[in-house]
Amino acid sequence: xxxxxxxxxxxxxxxxxxxxxxxxxxxxxxxxxxxxxxxxxxxxxxxxxxxxxxxxxxxxxxxxxxxxxxxxxxxxxxxxxxxxxxxxxxxxxxxxxxxxxxxxxxxxxxxxxxxxxxxxxxxxxxxxxxxxxxxxxxxxxxxxxxxxxxxxxxxxxxxxxxxxxxxxxxxxxxxxxxxxxxxxxxxxxxxxxxxxxxxxxxxxxxxxxxxxxxxxxxxxxxxxxxxxxxxxxxxxxxxxxxxxxxxxxxxxxxxxxxxxxxxxxxxxxxxxxxxxxxxxxxxxxxxxxxxxxxxxxxxxxxxxxxxxxxxxxxxxxxxxxxxxxxxxxxxxxxxxxxxxxxxxxxxxxxxxxxxxxxxxxxxxxxxxxxxxxxxxxxxxxxxxxxxxxxxxxxxxxxxxxxxxxxxxxxxxxxxxxxxxxxxxxxxxxxxxxxxxxxxxxxxxxxxxxxxxxxxxxxxxxx
Amino acid sequence: xxxxxxxxxxxxxxxxxxxxxxxxxxxxxxxxxxxxxxxxxxxxxxxxxxxxxxxxxxxxxxxxxxxxxxxxxxxxxxxxxxxxxxxxxxxxxxxxxxxxxxxxxxxxxxxxxxxxxxxxxxxxxxxxxxxxxxxxxxxxxxxxxxxxxxxxxxxxxxxxxxxxxxxxxxxxxxxxxxxxxxxxxxxxxxxxxxxxxxxxxxxxxxxxxxxxxxxxxxxxxxxxxxxxxxxxxxxxxxxxxxxxxxxxxxxxxxxxxxxxxxxxxxxxxxxxxxxxxxxxxxxxxxxxxxxxxxxxxxxxxxxxxxxxxxxxxxxxxxxxxxxxxxxxxxxxxxxxxxxxxxxxxxxxxxxxxxxxxxxxxxxxxxxxxxxxxxxxxxxxxxxxxxxxxxxxxxxx
Numbered sequence: 001x002x003x004x005x006x007x008x009x010x011x012x013x014x015x016x017x018x019x020x021x022x023x024x025x026x027x028x029x030x031x032x033x034x035x036x037x038x039x040x041x042x043x044x045x046x047x048x049x050x051x052x053x054x055x056x057x058x059x060x061x062x063x064x065x066x067x068x069x070x071x072x073x074x075x076x077x078x079x080x081x082x083x084x085x086x087x088x089x090x091x092x093x094x095x096x097x098x099x100x101x102x103x104x105x106x107x108x109x110x111x112x113x114x115x116x117x118x119x120x121x122x123x124x125x126x127x128x129x130x131x132x133x134x135x136x137x138x139x140x141x142x143x144x145x146x147x148x149x150x151x152x153x154x155x156x157x158x159x160x161x162x163x164x165x166x167x168x169x170x171x172x173x174x175x176x177x178x179x180x181x182x183x184x185x186x187x188x189x190x191x192x193x194x195x196x197x198x199x200x201x202x203x204x205x206x207x208x209x210x211x212x213x214x215x216x217x218x219x220x221x222x223x224x225x226x227x228x229x230x231x232x233x234x235x236x237x238x239x240x241x242x243x244x245x246x247x248x249x250x251x252x253x254x255x256x257x258x259x260x261x262x263x264x265x266x267x268x269x270x271x272x273x274x275x276x277x278x279x280x281x282x283x284x285x286x287x288x289x290x291x292x293x294x295x296x297x298x299x300x301x302x303x304x305x306x307x308x309x310x311x312x313x314x315x316x317x318x319x320x321x322x323x324x325x326x327x328x329x330x331x332x333x334x335x336x337x338x339x340x341x342x343x344x345x346x347x348x349x350x351x352x353x354x355x356x357x358x359x360x361x362x363x364x365x366x367x368x369x370x371x372x373x374x375x376x377x378x379x380x381x382x383x384x385x386x387x388x389x390x391x392x393x394x395x396x397x398x399x400x401x402x403x404x405x406x407x408x409x410x411x412x413x414x415x416x417x418x419x420x421x422x423x424x425x426x427x428x429x430x431x432x433x434x435x436x437x438x439x440x441x442x443x444x445x446x447x448x449x450x451x452x453x454x455x456x457x458x459x460x461x462x
Numbered sequence: 463x464x465x466x467x468x469x470x471x472x473x474x475x476x477x478x479x480x481x482x483x484x485x486x487x488x489x490x491x492x493x494x495x496x497x498x499x500x501x502x503x504x505x506x507x508x509x510x511x512x513x514x515x516x517x518x519x520x521x522x523x524x525x526x527x528x529x530x531x532x533x534x535x536x537x538x539x540x541x542x543x544x545x546x547x548x549x550x551x552x553x554x555x556x557x558x559x560x561x562x563x564x565x566x567x568x569x570x571x572x573x574x575x576x577x578x579x580x581x582x583x584x585x586x587x588x589x590x591x592x593x594x595x596x597x598x599x600x601x602x603x604x605x606x607x608x609x610x611x612x613x614x615x616x617x618x619x620x621x622x623x624x625x626x627x628x629x630x631x632x633x634x635x636x637x638x639x640x641x642x643x644x645x646x647x648x649x650x651x652x653x654x655x656x657x658x659x660x661x662x663x664x665x666x667x668x669x670x671x672x673x674x675x676x677x678x679x680x681x682x683x684x685x686x687x688x689x690x691x692x693x694x695x696x697x698x699x700x701x702x703x704x705x706x707x708x709x710x711x712x713x714x715x716x717x718x719x720x721x722x723x724x725x726x727x728x729x730x731x732x733x734x735x736x737x738x739x740x741x742x743x744x745x746x747x748x749x750x751x752x753x754x755x756x757x758x759x760x761x762x763x764x765x766x767x768x769x770x771x772x773x774x775x776x777x778x779x780x781x782x783x784x785x786x787x788x789x790x791x792x793x794x795x796x797x798x799x800x801x802x803x804x805x806x807x808x809x810x811x812x813x814x815x816x817x818x819x820x821x822x823x824x825x826x827x828x829x830x831x832x833x834x835x836x837x838x839x840x841x842x843x844x845x846x847x848x849x850x851x852x853x854x855x856x857x858x
């Protein structure tokens with residue numbers, strides 16, 4: 001069930017009614033949230049509810065067992081928990097990539113007449129998100145930063161809570177569990193803001209779906225696109241992936257606020273970043289900070305900065321999917337970050353102060369090049385698109401509608417950031433009733449009219 | 463290490479405000495109601511402005527023109543034959559040729575082609591219920607009822623692909639009553655909610671997107687449609703003289719042109735329907751069975767009709783054909799229908815007989831096929847059609 005479908009709103013209203021009725025009773029309220037979350041997940045594929053529950057039980061058990069355990073035993077429990085979580089990811093997400101793209105070609109290269117068969121598995125939706133959430137709990141308990149929890153119901157609800165279950169933001173146990181313990185904070189001001197975020201998220205998802213065909217025509221079409229159409233396609237994809245993912249997390253955060261929980265912000269006007277380092281402070285913040293705290297720093301952090309940045313970004317790329325294109329995307333961003341850190345470390349204040357517009361424009365260009373790897377279905381396709389972006393199809397005439405389409409793509413991308421700025425800065429005039437209610441109704445109406453076909457969110461695949 | 467404080471005998475829960483939560487719920491409901499009203503106003507106006515078009519079958523013109531025929535058919539004196547189904551039936555069944563061929567076999571019948579482009583088995587099921595209700599209201603029984611089955615519309619890929627929902631949702635929203643919506647809700651609450659929204663709005667979001675794209679690009683029709691499919695705006699909604707049989711649409715300059723378009727069309731159907739693999743969806747097969755049962759209420763003989771395949775282009779795998787065979791056998795076993803399967807292999811139809819990858823050409827093949835069908839039906843009627851059978855066609 002997707003946030004941008006009418007069925008979700010029927011579901012949410014029903015759950016919210018029950019939630020209100022049970023507000024005074026902690027256990028019943030949590031049971032309702034847990035049952036609703038498992039139902040929400042099970043509608044996609046009931047069998048994988050078991051996997052989700054298994055992951056929750058393993059991490060809860062590992063956390064509890066670490067209580068008063070010897071350091072050696074604690075380490076063993078942590079390894080077991082990580083093995084189970086990463087093992088599930090390995091089987092469902094990476095096994096076929098590993099066997100079909102690495103093992104089989106290697107065997108063939110050595111003339112070994114063995115072919116490892118493809119596993120008939122489908123990727124459980126949201127597995128990358130909830131395993132990371134769940135793992136953060138065990139790691140924090142192991143490090144002694146977070147006390148293990150005794151209340152299974154609260155722990156399970158915090159992991160499975162439906163607004164953030166399948167596509168983030170990645171809410172760490174340390175952020176959500178304390179809120180579960182103190183009880184939800186529902187007040188009108190928060191709900192009002194939640195509704196604004198939901199409307200903004202629906203609008204962004206609609207924009208993403210409108211931009212998708214332009215990106216598809218450039219990346220998946222059967223003809224070589226002109227220079228203008230190629231740039232349109234890449235900028236459209238930049239807009240699509242931002243609006244799709246940021247739209248989802250806006251709705252998730254809005255729903256969380258209505259239920260009385262605060263989730264961390266996941267995006268902060270990323271295309272206004274003025275360096276690759278700045279970009280990663282603004283893009284998918286919950287993942288980049290997770291990778292920083294649970295991968296980059298344990299690897300040694302600044303001690304071997306360049307190596308660690310590269311390893312972290314390559315694994316971050318792989319987190320998105322089992323494909324060489326995602327590996328290339330992660331590697332590319334790793335190189336960008338290494339270069340950015342290198343320049344800053346070596347030149348420091350001697351770096352020439354470029355105008356901000358130039359820095360933002362340059363960073364946006366670099367990010368767009370990265371999106372080519374992310375969106376292309378193969379490395380060959382990515383390099384072909386990069387060639388088109390840099391003039392290999394100058395002899396191809398654009399379609400008559402291409403200039404208007406390009407303009408609309410730019411307007412849509414700019415509009416999405418303008419909308420974000422408006423929501424982020426909490427402009428007072430939005431709160432005026434004569435603006436607030438019509439704006440909200442218009443946002444939902446636009447989503448109903450132009451969106452709402454249940455086009456999946458891109459990050460469901462990761 | 464210690465357990466967290468709130469676990470140590472604390473109440474473990476704040477006192478969230480029920481009043482604030484109720485206000486939040488009220489605000490959400492108010493916004494949803496306002497949005498639905500606003501979207502309904504805009505949507506209905508946009509939908510009404512779309513011109514009739516052979517390819518734009520999702521427009522209400524196609525739906526309305528079909529609905530308008532029902533009272534006339536129910537009051538038609540003498541024997542009638544009715545065909546429902548998707549575009550393979552829409553283009554493949556030509557009432558004048560069928561009636562003429564049956565007349566030569568001393569069977570007078572007036573047939574109607576009530577099929578529509580791209581209608582999925584579920585839409586056909588709802589539409590057949592409408593037809594049955596109209597016939598029952600006049601106490602009329604059809605002599606023959608064809609339930610057209612398009613193999614690639616029975617697949618799981620079709621069930622998931624947005625294209626088919628875009629086309630079918632307006633018709634489903636129009637035909638579905640409370641009992642049908644309840645049926646959909648049992649299958650998929652998501653689909654039921656979309657159906658209800660489509661009823662409220664009078665359109666689907668994808669339709670709105672197409673309309674916007676047309677407006678922005680200043681084009682007459684969505685770019686996705688092959689130019690050959692477009693019709694003049696004054697094209698009659700219901701071809702009265704041919705009782706639903708559509709005129710010939712396509713003329714190719716060369717065989718290469720034809721093959722090139724067929725391959726493009728095939729690629730689209732591979733993507734949208736998995737036409738070569740035919741991984742069949744049990745729910746779609748159940749829909750066909752339910753359609754036949756409904757048709758049997760108001761018809762003496764029900765035939766499940768699978769029109770010929772463009773074998774040179776649509777190279778369906780043996781495994782896929784075996785899956786289709788099993789599905790047709792299931793339908794034959796569980797319903798009183800006779801299944802007429804021209805799909806598996808019929809050398810009487812070659813590449814030149816098709817207007818694209820999956821539809822019989824309107825120039826000659828459609829009439830020829832309708833005559834062949836009439837003879838096969840006449841044989842079945844003469845012999846007294848068995849209560850249930852799967853008939854492989856016998857190419858002569």
